Amino acid sequence: MRKINFRKKICFYLSLTLFLFGVISWVPYLVLNIQEPYGMLTFILNPIGFYLGYLAKNRLLALSNLAMLFSIVPVAIYVYITKGYIPM
Numbered sequence: 355m356r357k358i359n360f361r362k363k364i365c366f367y368l369s370l371t372l373f374l375f376g377v378i379s380w381v382p383y384l385v386l387n388i389q390e391p392y393g394m395l396t397f398i399l400n401p402i403g404f405y406l407g408y409l410a411k412n413r414l415l416a417l418s419n420l421a422m423l424f425s426i427v428p429v430a431i432y433v434y435i436t437k438g439y440i441p442m
Contacts, residue, residue, distance in 0.1 A: 361409075362409070362410045362411065363410075365406045365407070365409040365410035366406075366407075366410040366412055366415065368403070368406050369403045369404075369406035369407040369410055369412070369415050369416070369419060370403075370415060371403075372399045372400060372402055372403030372406065372419065373400070373403050373407075373415065373418055373419050373422060375395065375399050376395070376396045376399050376400045376403065376419065376422035376423075376425070377422065379392045379393050379394075379395040379396055379399070380392070380393045380396070380425065380429060383429075384429065384432070393425075393426070393429065396422050396423060396425055396426070397423065397426075400419045400420070400422040400423040401419075401423060403415075403419035403422075404416050404419040404420050404423065406419075407419055
């Protein structure tokens with residue numbers, strides 16, 4: 355029983371870390387105006403975070419990682435409205 359709880363805890367913290375990395379990966383592009391494609395890391399990190407959130411049986415964390423996976427849509431809309439082009 356303890357091993358299962360320890361495993362859930364590890365999955366929870368790894369999923370939380372990957373979610374935070376997904377959020378931080380957009381900071382250089384949106385806040386600092388650095389035109390580097392760090393935001394594309396969300397396509398790699400957040401599906402793993404979604405799966406780990408699912409294994410941890412934490413719906414909020416799994417859905418937040420899933421939302422970060424599709425965060426390119428609001429960012430593209432924001433950039434289009436403010437700068438007039440879509441960065442692709």
